[in-house]
Amino acid sequence: MNKVTKLLGHMKCGEKGTIISVGSGPMREDAPEKEGLTERLLEMGLVEGSRVEILHEAPISGDPIAVSVRGALVGLRRDEADFVEVLEDAEQ
Amino acid sequence: MNAPLVALTGNPNCGKTALFNALTGSRQKVANYPGVTVERREGIAITPKGHTLKLLDLPGTYSLDPKSPDEEIALEVLLNKRADVEAPAVLVAVADATNLERCLNFVLEIRALGRPVILALNMMDLAENRGIELDLNVMARELLIPVVPTIAVRKEGTATLLDKVEEALARVKPAEPVQILWHRPSPDELRARFTEVDRIMKLSTKSKGRAAEWTRRIDDLVLHPWFGHVILLTIMAIMFQAVFAWAEPFMDLIEGGVESFGLLATNVLPEGPVQSLVVDGIIAGVGSVLVFLPQILILFLFILVLEDSGYMARAAFLMDRSMGKVGLHGRAFIPLLSSFACAIPGIMATRTIANRRDRLATIFIAPLMTCSARLPVYALLIAAFIPNTTVFGFFGLQGLVLLGLYLMGIAFALIVAWILKKTSLKGPAPSFMMELPTYKRPSFRNIGFGLWERTKIFLRRAGKYILITSMVLWGLASFPKAPENATEPAIQYSFAGKIGGAIEPVLRPLGFDWRIATGLIPGFAAREVMVSSLATVFAVESEDEGEVERSLVEKLQTAWPLPTALALLVWYVFSPQCLATFAVTKRETNSWLWTTANFLTLLVMAYVFAMLTYQVGTALMA
Numbered sequence: 001m002n003k004v005t006k007l008l009g010h011m012k013c014g015e016k017g018t019i020i021s022v023g024s025g026p027m028r029e030d031a032p033e034k035e036g037l038t039e040r041l042l043e044m045g046l047v048e049g050s051r052v053e054i055l056h057e058a059p060i061s062g063d064p065i066a067v068s069v070r071g072a073l074v075g076l077r078r079d080e081a082d083f084v085e086v087l088e089d090a091e092q
Numbered sequence: 093m094n095a096p097l098v099a100l101t102g103n104p105n106c107g108k109t110a111l112f113n114a115l116t117g118s119r120q121k122v123a124n125y126p127g128v129t130v131e132r133r134e135g136i137a138i139t140p141k142g143h144t145l146k147l148l149d150l151p152g153t154y155s156l157d158p159k160s161p162d163e164e165i166a167l168e169v170l171l172n173k174r175a176d177v178e179a180p181a182v183l184v185a186v187a188d189a190t191n192l193e194r195c196l197n198f199v200l201e202i203r204a205l206g207r208p209v210i211l212a213l214n215m216m217d218l219a220e221n222r223g224i225e226l227d228l229n230v231m232a233r234e235l236l237i238p239v240v241p242t243i244a245v246r247k248e249g250t251a252t253l254l255d256k257v258e259e260a261l262a263r264v265k266p267a268e269p270v271q272i273l274w275h276r277p278s279p280d281e282l283r284a285r286f287t288e289v290d291r292i293m294k295l296s297t298k299s300k301g302r303a304a305e306w307t308r309r310i311d312d313l314v315l316h317p318w319f320g321h322v323i324l325l326t327i328m329a330i331m332f333q334a335v336f337a338w339a340e341p342f343m344d345l346i347e348g349g350v351e352s353f354g355l356l357a358t359n360v361l362p363e364g365p366v367q368s369l370v371v372d373g374i375i376a377g378v379g380s381v382l383v384f385l386p387q388i389l390i391l392f393l394f395i396l397v398l399e400d401s402g403y404m405a406r407a408a409f410l411m412d413r414s415m416g417k418v419g420l421h422g423r424a425f426i427p428l429l430s431s432f433a434c435a436i437p438g439i440m441a442t443r444t445i446a447n448r449r450d451r452l453a454t455i456f457i458a459p460l461m462t463c464s465a466r467l468p469v470y471a472l473l474i475a476a477f478i479p480n481t482t483v484f485g486f487f488g489l490q491g492l493v494l495l496g497l498y499l500m501g502i503a504f505a506l507i508v509a510w511i512l513k514k515t516s517l518k519g520p521a522p523s524f525m526m527e528l529p530t531y532k533r534p535s536f537r538n539i540g541f542g543l544w545e546r547t548k549i550f551l552r553r554a555g556k557y558i559l560i561t562s563m564v565l566w567g568l569a570s571f572p573k574a575p576e577n578a579t580e581p582a583i584q585y586s587f588a589g590k591i592g593g594a595i596e597p598v599l600r601p602l603g604f605d606w607r608i609a610t611g612l613i614p615g616f617a618a619r620e621v622m623v624s625s626l627a628t629v630f631a632v633e634s635e636d637e638g639e640v641e642r643s644l645v646e647k648l649q650t651a652w653p654l655p656t657a658l659a660l661l662v663w664y665v666f667s668p669q670c671l672a673t674f675a676v677t678k679r680e681t682n683s684w685l686w687t688t689a690n691f692l693t694l695l696v697m698a699y700v701f702a703m704l705t706y707q708v709g710t711a712l713m714a
Contacts (some may be wrong), residue, residue: 023279036159040525043154043283046195050286053306056315061413064422064524066315070193073307073528075422078526080523 004088008052008067016053017088022046024085037083045070046084081089095136095144095179096261099169101202104152104197104531105402107214110134110244110538111186112149115254120147131440134404139254148180154194157276158202161443170205171272181403182260183209184253187218189226189241190304190530196289197282199235209237212253216241216534224301233294241349245535307402307530314406316420324410327403327587331394332498333491335387342386350379369566372631377624378555378561384468384623385551389543395430396542400534404429405526409625412524418506419513422452422524428505428674431461432498434527438463438682449517451511455680456690459673460505462498466492470497472623475659476648501665503695561621565628588629602663602699603656603706619670621660655709663702668694671677678705 005020023038046052046069055073056066064077102108112120114134133149150169151162158164165174173181180299187195194211203209213228232239238256242249277285314320354375361367361637398404404426404637412422423445431438438458444449462470474490481489568588574584584606591613592606599609609626623644646659668674668691678687 020208036157037523038279039155039157039277040523041152041284042195042286043157043194044277044527044574045286047283047286049290056311056314056409058409058413060318061429064409064412065628066409066528068303070301071531072191072194073311073526075405075412075528076525077412077416077523080525086386 002069003090006084006086008046008054008080008084009065009078010087011053011054011065011081011086011088013057013062013065014050015088016051017047017086019050020082021085022048023083024053024069037080041083044074045072046074052083052084095645096181097146097148098137098182098184099150099164099180100149100184100186100622100695101150101170102152103188103191103198104153104585104598105192105527106186106188106195106242108186109149110150110535111148111212111214111242111250113538113541114242114244114247118408137254139258139683141245141253141255141258143258145254145257148177153198155198156274157278160445170202171274173551180207181264183207184212184257184413185209186212189213189215190224190675191290192226193286193293196235196292197285199237199257200285200288200630201277203235203237205274207272208264210253210256210260211235211237211239212249213239214243214244216249217243217299218530219248221303222301223299225299226299227296231292232297234292247329250640271464275560300603309327311406311528313417314403315409320406320410324407327398331391331496332495333488334394335390335494337491338385339390343383346383346385347379349380350375354379365570368570369563373566374559374612374626375562376631377565378559381468381624384471387467387471387544388464391432391467392543392546393539394433396539397534398429400532400538401531402531408526409528416524416539418508418510419448419450420453423526424450427454428458428461431463434463434465435459435461436535439673439676442680444595447523452681453512453517453687455677456512456686456693457505457509458503459668459690460666461507462501463619465670466467468623469510469664470494470661472648473657473661478647479653493597495667496693497661500662504666509602525629527712562628562709563622565625569610569629600683601706602702603653603659603710604663604702605656607651608656608660615667615670619664622664653710653713655706655713659702659706659711662705666698666701668692668698676685 006015006017008019011017022041046067049088050069053068057069060065062078064075065081066073067081068074073090100108100112112135113510115137116129118137119137120133122131122133129471131151135147137145137147137151139145148169150166153163153166156167158167161619168174169177169180172182183205185195185199187199199209199211211232213226219226219696228239228241238260240249240256242251244250244251251537284708296390304408314323316323317570327523354371357375358367361370385449386455398407407429408422411425414425415422424442427438429438430441438461439455442451442454442458445454471494478490478493504685568591569586571586572584583661588610592608592610595613596604596606599612604612607626607629610629611622617624626648627644630651632646674687674691677690681687
């Protein structure tokens with residue numbers, strides 16, 4: 001078992017894991033205004049302990065991504081998703 | 093009688109408005125909150141015991157911490173901060189039973205306000221289909237509020253819900269004003285609320301059921317790396333084809349009705365100015381616009397179905413990158429798509445965009461989206477000047493030209509947005525985050541309500557502006573009468589002819605004659621008036637010439653060369669109309685400078701591009 005920590009915005013389609021931090025992980029330099037983003041992510045159900053899976057990517061650029069979390073599908077840009085740190089499930 | 097007020101609140105996409113429709117039926121009205129353009133949906137519900145309740149459908153919100161002007165209204169009503177809305181006595185929190193975790197998070201926030209709350213667990217049928225089993229007694233016990241299962245689209249559970257509301261009302265003591273306590277939750281409080289949600293969910297869930305398999309499968313197609321765009325483009329192409337193809341029989345029907353009504357009026361009324369006013373002014377003018385009701389309804393039908401089914405959010409998802417390239421938010425796609433119906437609700441829908449710079453840019457380009465009021469003008473000119481042939485074996489040339497006009501508006505909208513975001517509205521990229529709701533079969537009932545709402549608005553417009561302008565135009569086109577020794581058609585001597593003649597020199601480089609010039613002025617009040625004013629002017633003109641009755645289309649074909657028609661089409665892609673749009677722009681942006689700049693930019697674009705079209709067209713045809 002080799003578990004890896006990743007930023008949600010750096011995960012690929014089909015990858016899944018458990019959220020370990022929101023709003024405190026390392027962020028990309030060109031991240032959008034942080035103002036209220038942590039709260040918004042939490043409201044949408046992206047909370048520590050929630051299971052996440054990347055279900056879809058937008059065409060061509062692969063950005064934004066559609067993340068399955070707490071029974072809902074949330075679309076967000078990769079730079080926003082980088083506010084979320086995920087412990088990725090080990091590959092079989 | 094002073095009925096108590098009950099407010100419906102909940103996350104977007106939880107079926108709140110469907111439940112509101114089920115509870116109130118036709119006893120509802122839509123207005124705006126004073127000073128802002130957020131829709132205020134209010135209605136009357138009768139409880140099983142026969143009492144009357146006032147119902148208020150609040151804008152959907154994910155939390156009480158407002159991120160957009162829409163959510164701010166919901167917060168203000170819930171916190172009793174609005175002078176124009178009385179304090180709701182009972183709150184009904186609507187939750188989607190298939191997406192309960194996030195909904196419950198909001199319910200907990202609402203519950204903390206200290207007012208009686210009832211949870212309406214909506215879409216129970218869909219939850220059952222997915223094998224989700226909930227113990228509602230346990231849920232009610234843990235949440236400390238009544239829980240009522242509902243299926244809004246089938247009107248199930250509404251009687252029980254109203255009973256529970258009444259029970260809650262009986263417990264409210266009006267003598268004691270409720271202390272509303274709320275503060276912006278910190279991230280840790282938000283986390284703690286989800287811990288509480290997890291605890292309640294764990295206790296009350298008997299079976300978790302399956303994930304929304306269908307939604308995932310559809311999304312695999314709809315959000316497919318390249319197929320997704322093909323689907324989006326196909327849907328839009330079908331939409332515009334349908335506007336022409338499906339509407340035709342209904343339009344023929346209305347046209348026939350208007351015609352026989354005109355004949356009837358001709359026979360009943362004695363010959364003279366009154367007959368002319370009724371037949372050439374009112375019936376010709378209002379009738380020529382009424383004919384386009386089927387096309388407008390079909391356009392709205394598509395938009396409502398796309399919204400109700402959940403596809404619209406996918407379109408925003410697909411478009412986010414392209415919109416992002418010109419500095420816009422993917423979410424701007426929805427207001428812009430609504431602007432195809434009418435720029436006014438489109439501009440209002442920008443209230444879901446939190447960032448002010450993005451909102452301003454979206455409002456600025458919304459009038460470039462071809463609204464349905466332009467459709468009558470396009471439809472008339474295309475029918476008159478574009479041959480009805482088929483290309484590629486399937487697409488009609490007329491439909492393709494229409495699509496082309498729409499695409500032209502979109503292309504220039506993107507260019508303008510890009511320039512704006514590079515210059516006066518420079519700033520960091522906005523956040524996109526939005527929910528992609530599970531796909532649902534659209535409800536006939538809700539779509540019916542939506543279409544009825546549009547029909548009423550359209551007919552009110554036809555009754556108000558178009559009736560009045562038709563009468564005024566008839567007067568201007570009929571008086572003063574031509575002198576005895578007249579050599580020109582009588583209308584040339586009328587006020588309309590003189591006004592049109594006065595503006596004509598300015599519009600001559602565009603190939604516009606005095607008839608178009610006459611129609612453009614009232615066109616600022618409502619775009620589609622152009623059609624009725626042409627109908628009126630041509631009707632008066634042909635009557636004077638003793639011409640045999642011909643359709644407006646035939647008259648146009650002989651009156652204008654092709655470049656003039658094309659230039660008029662292009663003018664309509666850009667021209668700053670109608671005035672109501674700019675009134676809303678002023679109200680939403682709260683800036684005269686911004687509104688004036690918007691108006692002038694569009695006017696210059698319309699003039700320049702129409703002139704180019706006419707000059708190049710004339711040169712090519714020479």
